[in-house]
Amino acid sequence: MQTxxxxxxxxxxxxxxxTRLLTDRLLQAxxxxxxxxxxxxxxxxxxxxxxxxxIANNFVTGFPSGRLQEAIDAVTGADGVIAVTPVFTASYSxxxxxFFDLIDPAALAGTPVLIGATGxxxxxxxxxxxxxxxxxxxxxxxxxxxxxxxxxxxxGTGGDEASPTGWGEGLPTRITRAGNEFAxxxxxxxxxxxxxxxxxxFEKQLADLRLD
Amino acid sequence: xxxxxxxxxxxTTDPTTGRTPTEHERIKNTVAIALKAEEVGLDVFATGEHxxxxxxxxxxxxxxxxxAARTENLILSTSTTLITTNDPVKIAEDYATLQHLADxxxxxxxxxxxxxxxxxxxxxxxRQGIPxxxxxxxxxxxxxxxxxxxxxxxxxxxxxxxxSTPRPLDxxxxxxxxxxxxxxxxAEQAAYYGDGFFANHIFWPKQHTEKMVRLYRxxxxxxxxxxxxxxxxxxxxxxxxxxxxxxxxxEFRPYFxxxxxxxxxxxxxxxxxxxxxxVGSPQExxxxxxxxxxxxxxxxxxxxxxxxxxxxxxxxxxxxxxxxEEVVPVLRKExxxxxxxxxxxxxxxxxxxxxxxxxxxx
Numbered sequence: 001m002q003t004x005x006x007x008x009x010x011x012x013x014x015x016x017x018x019t020r021l022l023t024d025r026l027l028q029a030x031x032x033x034x035x036x037x038x039x040x041x042x043x044x045x046x047x048x049x050x051x052x053x054x055i056a057n058n059f060v061t062g063f064p065s066g067r068l069q070e071a072i073d074a075v076t077g078a079d080g081v082i083a084v085t086p087v088f089t090a091s092y093s094x095x096x097x098x099f100f101d102l103i104d105p106a107a108l109a110g111t112p113v114l115i116g117a118t119g120x121x122x123x124x125x126x127x128x129x130x131x132x133x134x135x136x137x138x139x140x141x142x143x144x145x146x147x148x149x150x151x152x153x154x155x156g157t158g159g160d161e162a163s164p165t166g167w168g169e170g171l172p173t174r175i176t177r178a179g180n181e182f183a184x185x186x187x188x189x190x191x192x193x194x195x196x197x198x199x200x201x202f203e204k205q206l207a208d209l210r211l212d
Numbered sequence: 213x214x215x216x217x218x219x220x221x222x223x224t225t226d227p228t229t230g231r232t233p234t235e236h237e238r239i240k241n242t243v244a245i246a247l248k249a250e251e252v253g254l255d256v257f258a259t260g261e262h263x264x265x266x267x268x269x270x271x272x273x274x275x276x277x278x279x280a281a282r283t284e285n286l287i288l289s290t291s292t293t294l295i296t297t298n299d300p301v302k303i304a305e306d307y308a309t310l311q312h313l314a315d316x317x318x319x320x321x322x323x324x325x326x327x328x329x330x331x332x333x334x335x336x337x338x339r340q341g342i343p344x345x346x347x348x349x350x351x352x353x354x355x356x357x358x359x360x361x362x363x364x365x366x367x368x369x370x371x372x373x374x375x376s377t378p379r380p381l382d383x384x385x386x387x388x389x390x391x392x393x394x395x396x397x398x399a400e401q402a403a404y405y406g407d408g409f410f411a412n413h414i415f416w417p418k419q420h421t422e423k424m425v426r427l428y429r430x431x432x433x434x435x436x437x438x439x440x441x442x443x444x445x446x447x448x449x450x451x452x453x454x455x456x457x458x459x460x461x462x463e464f465r466p467y468f469x470x471x472x473x474x475x476x477x478x479x480x481x482x483x484x485x486x487x488x489x490x491v492g493s494p495q496e497x498x499x500x501x502x503x504x505x506x507x508x509x510x511x512x513x514x515x516x517x518x519x520x521x522x523x524x525x526x527x528x529x530x531x532x533x534x535x536x537e538e539v540v541p542v543l544r545k546e547x548x549x550x551x552x553x554x555x556x557x558x559x560x561x562x563x564x565x566x567x568x569x570x571x572x573x574x
Contacts, residue, residue, distance in 0.1 A: 060477030063416055065486060199396055199427065202404035202435075209347050209366055 003040040004186055006030060007078035011048045011085040011096035012118070019118045020047070022150045022175075023084045026116055029179020030082070030186070037187060044078075046071045048095050055098050064102065071099075076107035080114070080186035081141070083132070087119035091131045100135060109140040112189060114182040116148040125149035144185055146178040213547050214558050215540045216256025217249055217532070218291035218448065218515040221269035224522035227470035232522075238268050239275070241525045245518075246279045248529050250286040252536025258289035258321065258515055263297075263330050266472075273306040280314035287561065288314055291410075291448075291515065292323025292391045295352070296344040297334035299368065304355040304376040311381045316562030319387040321410050321446075322349060324398075336367070342397050343367075349390075353405065356385035387559050389446055389513075394420045396427055403431030408444035408559050411508070414517055415473055417486050421447065422507040429509065441552070444559045446513035447504055450489045453534045457492040463527075464491045471521035494538040501539075502546055510551045512558050514543070 008027050012019025027043055034041050048055070054068040064072060075081055085096035115132040117124070128147040136143045154171040169177075219242060225232040233241065246257040257279065259269045269275060276288040288310065293303060303320075311318045324341045325331075331338040347365045354361055355376040363371040380386065389408035392398035393416055402409040409428040411421040429440035437443070452467075454460035461480065468480045468491070483489055490500040501514065516535065519528045551557065 057477045057482075061415065061474045061483070063486075065478070065482070199400055199431065202400050205342075205346050205397060205400070206350065209343055209350075211347060211350050211365060 003042050004034060004079045005077070006041060006043045006080050006082065006186070007074045008043070008045045008082035008084070009048065009075060009096075009099065010045060011093050011099070013049050013086070013093075013095075017086075018150065018152070018155065019084050019086050019116075020045075021155075022116050022118055022148065023082060025175050026082050026084065026114055026148060026179055026182075029175050030080070030114070030183040033180045033183035034187060037183075039187060044074055046074060048099050051099070052095055055095065055102065058102050059098070068102070072103060076103060078111065079189065080112040080182060081108065082114045082116070082182070083136070084116035084118070085132070087117055087124040087127050090124070091127060092117070092135070097135070100139070103139070105139060107139075108136070110189070111141050112182060112185040113141040113143045114147070114178055115143060116150070116178075118150045120152050122149070122151040122153065125151070142185060142189075144178065144181040146174065146181050148174050148178045213511070213544060213551075214255040214287065214513045215535075215543065216254045216258065216287070216289075216513070216515050217245070217518055217535075218256075218258040218260070218289075219245065219269070219519050220260045220517070221262060221267045222472060222520050223266040223268060224472060224520065226522040226524055227466045229524075235268050241528075242269070242275065242519075243279060243282070244525060245528055245532070246286065247282060248532045250283045252532050252540075254286070254532070254536060254540065256287045256289055256513065256515060258291040260291050261294050261325075262327075263294075263333065264327060273310050276318070277310055277313055280310065280317065283317075285317070287317050287319060289318070289389075290320045292321045292325075294325045294330075295322040295348045296324045296341055297331055297336050298348075300348040300352040301355065301368075301371075301374075301376060304352055305378075307386050308356070308376065308378050308380050311386055311562070312378055316381050316384070319389065319559065319561060321389040321391045321408075323391040324395075340367070342395065345398065346401060349388075349401065349405075353385075353388075356380050381562065384562050387561050389444075389559075392424060394424060396424070399424045399428040400431055403428050403437075403443070404435055406432065406435065406437035408446055408512070410446035410513070410515075411448065413448040413488055413504075414450040415487060415489075418488060418504075418507060421488075425508040425511075439554075441509060441555050444556065445508055445511035446515065446559075447508060447511055448488075448515050448517060449501060449504070450487075450517045451497050451531070451535075452491045452518075453494055453497055453531055453539070455493065457496060460491050460493065467521040467523055475521070494534060494542075497539050498542050498546070501543055505547070505550065510547070510555045512556060 008023045010020045010023040031041050051068050054065045058064045085092040113136050117127050128149055157170055223238045249257050259272050261272050263270050272290050324345050328338045347367055361374045389410040390398050390402035391410040393412045411424055413421045425445055429443045432443035433440045452460055452464040465480055490497050518531045
């Protein structure tokens with residue numbers, strides 16, 4: 001059976017980082033679900049903190065350094081992407097946005113994406129639907145319905161006391177649901193292949209201008 | 213193989229003195245640099261074309277015509293001629309005139325230009341960059357080869373019974389290179405016509421160059437102009453030289469750190485690793501330049517950028533002395549020794565084309 005490649009992008013800055021913690025939990029949930037369905041899964045985490053200078057340099061020079069190119073290739077070549085950012089000033093972090101600014105706008109079209117965010121208080125949780133979801137909608141990615149926001153307080157709650165309506169679910173339940181939706185979407189998609197630039201024969205280019 | 217220099221024509225403050233040359237100084241300095249290139253035995257001087265500050269070369273044939281009058285052997289070229297925003301009829305006329313004045317010492321490199329506002333200033337749209345390059349060049353190609361042209365395209369008013377004057381010198385159109393960083397359409401265009409392909413090869417990683425040149429060579433053969441190895445390839449390069457490597461690095465660093473385009477970003481060391489920039493001794497520049505051949509094959513023209521980022525005229529002239537005395541003679545010998553028979557030594561330039569034709573006819 002083919003191996004599915006999942007790549008997670010974490011924009012957390014601290015060490016340890018709650019953003020990375022959420023990233024790992026989401027990855028784990030997705031892996032677990034895919035393993036149940038007997039998929040082989042290859043996972044990679046891209047820590048944007050390690051690429052911060054490379055990302056800034058790319059804006060200045062117009063091209064990515066070797067290791068930034070590897071990270072971009074990993075993300076654009078993945079069967080599914082998990083993208084998690086801390087909330088800074090009412091939105092995703094600048095570093096998170098900068099990384100996705102460097103990705104070709106068509107490169108994630110059709111790629112399943114699971115979004116997550118972390119912050120000090122739950123009052124920022126709509127950042128998922130007001131900032132991250134539109135960003136990936138622009139990139140024409142396939143964002144799964146459940147997105148996960150983890151506030152500081154979530155890490156200190158016990159288990160889940162899920163209400164029948166689904167409101168008020170605890171973090172573990174949300175992570176599992178998001179991981180399942182993401183895994184099922186990835187498993188249901190055709191595998192991605194990186195294609196080389198195709199040459200449009202010159203006769204065709206001339207014909208398009210009616211100069212043949 | 214031909215060696216030369218290409219200039220962007222930027223007016224940039226010297227970061228070590230805070231002094232900015234006037235436009236007048238920059239233009240006169242450019243002439244001095246071109247004359248020096250001939251004096252030290254380089255083959256080619258190419259000027260950029262820009263229509264916005266801080267650049268001065270908006271009128272390349274005026275500049276090149278002046279240099280033509282003051283040189284004997286230097287080939288005058290461009291880097292690049294904006295095929296998108298210039299009227300191809302005017303390019304045909306201007307460069308044919310220059311060809312007559314320079315007795316054939318003229319070729320040119322087509323480029324699209326990447327400054328958005330320049331397009332509307334000349335009545336065009338940058339989103340049509342590639343189609344403009346294709347259509348305008350198709351017309352230019354015809355104007356230099358057919359005495360009477362009927363033409364209808366998308367971007368320019370139609371022509372009926374038009375003759376571009378003067379006709380190219382001895383009926384031989386100037387040789388054309390197509391310059392690009394990473395657009396496969398342009399490599400394809402160069403291949404289709406059997407023209408030269410010039411990879412910018414400065415400021416960017418070599419991977420783009422490698423990929424584009426490989427594509428161009430394959431397609432050149434596909435269109436029946438020769439083997440892939442016989443395709444006509446030119447490369448850019450950026451160097452700063454001093455006798456000792458450490459002196460070169462020390463002197464160039466402030467210019468690098470503050471340079472337009474890439475300054476205030478990666479370190480000189482990182483940028484030298486990631487792009488073909490070479491700052492060092494003549495021997496280091498020789499070795500790095502010879503290594504270009506490893507990923508593009510045997511090629512016909514090497515142009516160096518030596519005069520940007522606010523370097524003063526005196527320094528640039530010293531760079532040319534070192535290039536002419538210590539670097540280029542070695543490169544000529546080494547490249548010639550490596551080049552297999554059957555691979556052209558140079559692009560089919562005017563005198564060569566004329567000579568071959570005369571021999572065939574007699």
